[in-house]
Amino acid sequence: NAGVMQNPRHLVRRRGQEARLRCSPMKGHSHVYWYRQLPEEGLKFMVYLQKENIIDESGMPKERFSAEFPKEGPSILRIQQVVRGDSAAYFCASSPTLDNEQFFGPGTRLTVL
Amino acid sequence: QQQVKQSPQSLIVQKGGISIINCAYENTAFDYFPWYQQFPGKGPALLIAIRPDVSEKKEGRFTISFNKSAKQFSLHIMDSQPGDSATYFCAAIDNAGNMLTFGGGTRLMVKP
Numbered sequence: 001n002a003g004v005m006q007n008p009r010h011l012v013r014r015r016g017q018e019a020r021l022r023c024s025p026m027k028g029h030s031h032v033y034w035y036r037q038l039p040e041e042g043l044k045f046m047v048y049l050q051k052e053n054i055i056d057e058s059g060m061p062k063e064r065f066s067a068e069f070p071k072e073g074p075s076i077l078r079i080q081q082v083v084r085g086d087s088a089a090y091f092c093a094s095s096p097t098l099d100n101e102q103f104f105g106p107g108t109r110l111t112v113l
Numbered sequence: 114q115q116q117v118k119q120s121p122q123s124l125i126v127q128k129g130g131i132s133i134i135n136c137a138y139e140n141t142a143f144d145y146f147p148w149y150q151q152f153p154g155k156g157p158a159l160l161i162a163i164r165p166d167v168s169e170k171k172e173g174r175f176t177i178s179f180n181k182s183a184k185q186f187s188l189h190i191m192d193s194q195p196g197d198s199a200t201y202f203c204a205a206i207d208n209a210g211n212m213l214t215f216g217g218g219t220r221l222m223v224k225p
Contacts, residue, residue: 004156033211042119044215056211059212091157093156095211102159102213104158106155
């Protein structure tokens with residue numbers, strides 16, 4: 001039973017480019033969460049999605065960031081026109097239902113040059 | 114506004130000693146308090162969790178103590194081992210949502 005999968009594990013982008021981060025939840029999990037971890041800091045909630053729906057995006061920056069969880073395929077976190085301040089580790093977590101343990105993936109480490 | 118405050122930021126303990134990490138929260142709607150362990154380059158992994166209807170929970174060498182009136186909870190690692198060296202995060206979830214609010218983390222080093 002594979003865990004939460006994220007790819008790529010490392011991503012390097014130049015300022016102004018787009019970054020696409022993918023997350024495949026554990027089998028049977030329909031709830032996906034994205035968190036961002038800046039260097040030497042704790043994780044900060046970004047967005048909570050269920051299949052085809054954004055449930056809570058209160059932690060998402062208002063511009064340049066978007067997320068989706070289509071009916072088929074992985075969840076995608078998209079960052080347009082990246083800036084150096086976007087450099088961070090982005091973690092995805094999934095759970096089978098609400099009020100259940102969240103299982104984290106290994107993260108994608110984004111570096112913006 | 115940081116809703117979960119964690120201390121210390123770093124901790125060095127001798128092998129066999131007790132590691133103690135403390136967290137305090139402000140939001141009285143929090144009703145689930147997990148602790149996560151994170152090794153370098155890895156995602157956080159759930160270690161142990163507690164709900165506010167109990168004051169203590171023990172799993173092996175790991176114990177959570179919970180003080181609801183003080184809005185504080187702590188992680189105790191008994192007989193600390195070098196393999197416990199990692200970053201530990203406390204977290205909380207409120208009864209209205211499912212997003213985790215994390216503390217700032219404690220980097221634990223257990224010396225042989």
